[in-house]
Amino acid sequence: METHPALALIRFGLGRRGDEDVPADPGAWLQAQLDGPGTPAYPDGLSSVADALNALHQLGELRKISKTKIDPKDDPVVPLMKADAAAECGQWLSAEDSFRERLVLFWTNHFTVSRRTGACGPLIGPFIREAIRPNVNGDFGTMLLAVMRHPAMLVYLNNAQSAGPDSVGGLRRHVGLNENLGRECLELHTVSPAAGYTQADVTAMASIITGWSIKPDGDDAGFLFRRRAHEPGSKILMGREFPEGEEGGIEALAFLAVHPSTARHLATKLARHFVADDPPPALVERIADRYLATSGNLPEVMRVVIASPEAWQGLSKLRTPLDFTCASMRAVNLPGDQSKRVASAMNAMGQPLWNAPSPKGWSDLASDWVDPATLLRRVEFAYQLSGSANNQDPVALTDVALGPFAAKPLKTAVANAGSRREAIALLFSSPEFWRR
Amino acid sequence: MPKPLAFTIGRRSLLLGMPALAFAGGIRTAFAYAPTDQRLVVVLLRGAMDGLSVVAPYGSPQLAGLRGGLMLPEPGQPGGLLDLGGQFGLHPSLAGLHGMYSDGELLILHAVAGPYRSRSHFDAQDMMESGADHRLDSGWLNRAAGAMPPPASESARPLVAGLSMPLLMEGAVPVSSYAPDKLADKMPAALWDQVAMLSAADPLIGPAVQEGLASRSYDAGVVAQMQGATGDLARFSGPAGQLLAAPDGPRIAALEIGGWDTHQAQKPRLAQTLKLLDDGMVALKGGLGPAWSKTAVLVITEFGRTARENGTNGTDHGTASACFVLGGAVAGGRVGGTWPGLADNQLFENRDLDPTTDMWSVAKGLLAEHMGVRSAAFRAIFPGSSADPASGLIRRV
Numbered sequence: 161m162e163t164h165p166a167l168a169l170i171r172f173g174l175g176r177r178g179d180e181d182v183p184a185d186p187g188a189w190l191q192a193q194l195d196g197p198g199t200p201a202y203p204d205g206l207s208s209v210a211d212a213l214n215a216l217h218q219l220g221e222l223r224k225i226s227k228t229k230i231d232p233k234d235d236p237v238v239p240l241m242k243a244d245a246a247a248e249c250g251q252w253l254s255a256e257d258s259f260r261e262r263l264v265l266f267w268t269n270h271f272t273v274s275r276r277t278g279a280c281g282p283l284i285g286p287f288i289r290e291a292i293r294p295n296v297n298g299d300f301g302t303m304l305l306a307v308m309r310h311p312a313m314l315v316y317l318n319n320a321q322s323a324g325p326d327s328v329g330g331l332r333r334h335v336g337l338n339e340n341l342g343r344e345c346l347e348l349h350t351v352s353p354a355a356g357y358t359q360a361d362v363t364a365m366a367s368i369i370t371g372w373s374i375k376p377d378g379d380d381a382g383f384l385f386r387r388r389a390h391e392p393g394s395k396i397l398m399g400r401e402f403p404e405g406e407e408g409g410i411e412a413l414a415f416l417a418v419h420p421s422t423a424r425h426l427a428t429k430l431a432r433h434f435v436a437d438d439p440p441p442a443l444v445e446r447i448a449d450r451y452l453a454t455s456g457n458l459p460e461v462m463r464v465v466i467a468s469p470e471a472w473q474g475l476s477k478l479r480t481p482l483d484f485t486c487a488s489m490r491a492v493n494l495p496g497d498q499s500k501r502v503a504s505a506m507n508a509m510g511q512p513l514w515n516a517p518s519p520k521g522w523s524d525l526a527s528d529w530v531d532p533a534t535l536l537r538r539v540e541f542a543y544q545l546s547g548s549a550n551n552q553d554p555v556a557l558t559d560v561a562l563g564p565f566a567a568k569p570l571k572t573a574v575a576n577a578g579s580r581r582e583a584i585a586l587l588f589s590s591p592e593f594w595r596r
Numbered sequence: 597m598p599k600p601l602a603f604t605i606g607r608r609s610l611l612l613g614m615p616a617l618a619f620a621g622g623i624r625t626a627f628a629y630a631p632t633d634q635r636l637v638v639v640l641l642r643g644a645m646d647g648l649s650v651v652a653p654y655g656s657p658q659l660a661g662l663r664g665g666l667m668l669p670e671p672g673q674p675g676g677l678l679d680l681g682g683q684f685g686l687h688p689s690l691a692g693l694h695g696m697y698s699d700g701e702l703l704i705l706h707a708v709a710g711p712y713r714s715r716s717h718f719d720a721q722d723m724m725e726s727g728a729d730h731r732l733d734s735g736w737l738n739r740a741a742g743a744m745p746p747p748a749s750e751s752a753r754p755l756v757a758g759l760s761m762p763l764l765m766e767g768a769v770p771v772s773s774y775a776p777d778k779l780a781d782k783m784p785a786a787l788w789d790q791v792a793m794l795s796a797a798d799p800l801i802g803p804a805v806q807e808g809l810a811s812r813s814y815d816a817g818v819v820a821q822m823q824g825a826t827g828d829l830a831r832f833s834g835p836a837g838q839l840l841a842a843p844d845g846p847r848i849a850a851l852e853i854g855g856w857d858t859h860q861a862q863k864p865r866l867a868q869t870l871k872l873l874d875d876g877m878v879a880l881k882g883g884l885g886p887a888w889s890k891t892a893v894l895v896i897t898e899f900g901r902t903a904r905e906n907g908t909n910g911t912d913h914g915t916a917s918a919c920f921v922l923g924g925a926v927a928g929g930r931v932g933g934t935w936p937g938l939a940d941n942q943l944f945e946n947r948d949l950d951p952t953t954d955m956w957s958v959a960k961g962l963l964a965e966h967m968g969v970r971s972a973a974f975r976a977i978f979p980g981s982s983a984d985p986a987s988g989l990i991r992r993v
Contacts, residue, residue, distance in 0.1 A: 577790075580717075582642075
């Protein structure tokens with residue numbers, strides 16, 4: 161099979177860095193990143209979920225005693241969020257195993273948690289570090305469980321407050337079920353509506369995970385199973401019976417993780433992400449088959465993707481703003497913390513950092529990103545970035561960024577541009593650079 | 597016929613009867629002013645300004661034959677050149693500069709080029725900024741700052757007014773920078789045009805880019821209609837002038853403006869870019885206020901353009917161009933340099949305006965006469981340059 165060396169970094173990775181070699185053997189380069197957790201060498205001092213929950217708790221206490229708005233410099237949550245953004249953006253821009261970083265981004269988006277729910281803000285970094293990264297090269301079921309028990313998801317989709325109507329707490333406090341996480345778990349995270357589940361299944365799933373909640377402070381702040389909020393009795397989900405208790409939720413998630421509909425749903429999303437907006441059905445079939453045969457072992461599934469000829473055919477995917485920002489900034493490879501620049505660029509281009517509008521996450525379809533106004537902001541970003549890279553060789557940079565995919569009109573334009581800056585702006589504004 | 601790059605007095609005839617720049621070896625540093633009170637601003641025109649359109653030798657018999665559709669009406673006619681004394685005319689977009697010329701504050705030097713011979717923008721800009729015939733890690737203006745008394749305070753550091761640091765100012769001497777906001781850093785109109793062209797054939801991106809530009813009232817191909825489409829120089833230069841005017845402010849500053857690479861549709865594009873330059877220089881003077889009298893501004897471009905019009909109503913990369921020296925301290929009101937002529941055998945490689953004045957002699961002259969830099973420092977500032985410092989650039993008080 162023809163595997164294009166340059167494509168490994170462009171399609172599967174986050175773009176070639178200025179100081180990065182094109183892998184001699186792209187297949188081996190990719191395979192090597194399907195081993196081990198996607199946990200990089202982070203800077204010291206990043207928060208755990210317990211740190212983040214305690215900071216949120218502290219902020220709540222401050223608000224109780226403060227008559228005015230909390231000054232951002234006194235807000236205990238703000239420094240954690242800044243550190244998270246710096247750490248994750250740092251990985252995107254500097255990672256040598258950028259295929260694994262792309263997998264981290266893919267699964268982070270699959271299991272979207274968003275800053276649009278304010279309290280999620282400081283929990284997203286810990287969520288990525290604790291629930292996503294350790295599991296990108298493991299079984300999907302393990303990741304699913306880690307996600308569903310993580311405070312970021314429990315806060316974002318309101319399960320922390322959900323109580324069984326017949327539970328001790330529910331009866332006493334007259335509170336009840338919140339279906340949000342149960343529904344999205346079925347619709348978005350696992351089987352998808354194609355599985356044909358009913359409202360009764362949604363209610364059952366939500367009931368199964370009642371009591372999956374949070375201890376908000378203390379050294380052991382984090383996931384807490386609140387038996388008093390748990391709906392008593394066994395539940396029937398998609399024709400299966402699951403027992404009362406925390407175990408029932410664990411079993412239900414394990415069942416959903418290896419469901420044929422989950423296999424098909426995830427296979428479609430993976431093929432769409434790595435091959436084409438409208439992926440070839442035969443490829444989806446092969447991925448789903450492998451998924452079922454390995455009970456959702458993600459490296460095995462990804463091996464099917466990277467071994468498929470369909471994944472090595474030209475630049476078929478439009479880069480999202482995140483992809484575009486990473487690829488351009490990796491190419492120019494500026495020193496220092498660039499997270500503010502990344503965040504402001506993504507904001508301007510319509511994909512604000514960790515701010516997806518809904519639990520569905522960001523779209524993976526070109527049609528959702530070819531918005532005229534935000535595309536022009538890519539050009540403006542390209543011009544601004546090129547101002548910081550005006551000491552670089554535009555011709556060499558074009559080779560770094562696109563290799564053989566730079567078309568002749570672009571090469572000519574770059575070579576003849578009026579300045580380094582203009583040449584680099586043209587490179588990053590070209591249709592080939594906007595694709596991967 | 598290869599021609600020497602440095603020239604000596606009287607070697608060539610001058611048009612206009614203007615006194616030639618005098619080039620004196622071994623500059624003496626006898627100044628009637630404290631060196632730290634003088635201001636020097638360098639403006640880089642990136643993309644290669646067409647000197648023959650900007651300072652048009654309308655008295656030249658060959659001009660019409662070379663330039664065809666690029667010709668502007670002679671002085672006195674509607675939309676015509678602004679007269680510079682009978683042989684040369686200034687582009688009508690440069691009304692502000694023409695006023696300075698009339699007030700004796702603008703010295704125009706024609707047929708100027710760096711000693712390098714490259715028609716690559718990137719290489720030539722590197723050399724123009726490095727002050728050498730190859731790219732260095734530092735710029736000549738920074739090294740020149742190092743040869744002057746160090747700034748008394750941080751506020752007096754050399755200033756870059758712009759969003760990017762030009763190589764010209766890179767180096768050992770710490771510099772400060774000023775930028776009003778990101779919106780001021782607008783992309784040149786011609787670059788938008790190129791972006792639109794690059795994506796035009798793309799079925800997905802092309803229409804979206806076109807639509808985006810249309811919604812910004814951008815009529816593709818008619819870049820001249822875009823208002824303020826090139827980086828708005830005045831928004832940088834006005835405040836830069838104010839900073840320079842402060843008693844404890846910087847004494848050296850660098851500015852840049854792109855949009856000069858006029859391979860096609862040169863007439864409207866050049867008119868627009870020149871207007872921005874003109875507004876920028878007027879704003880700089882306004883910002884400086886009384887300090888304008890102690891200021892010299894050097895405006896240079898990496899090379900000139902072809903003497904002949906090309907096939908797309910523009911000009912291609914050439915060699916010599918014009919250079920401006922302006923300011924209240926400048927001995928202006930004249931066109932200087934050595935006019936090489938436009939006959940085929942007078943053109944450089946039968947193609948470009950022949951360089952008769954070395955850009956480094958002009959820069960050295962300003963550093964020596966205006967900023968008190970000793971000639972011994974020139975070896976480090978312009979390594980490998982044997983050009984003598986020009987004299988007579990600065991008004992004698």
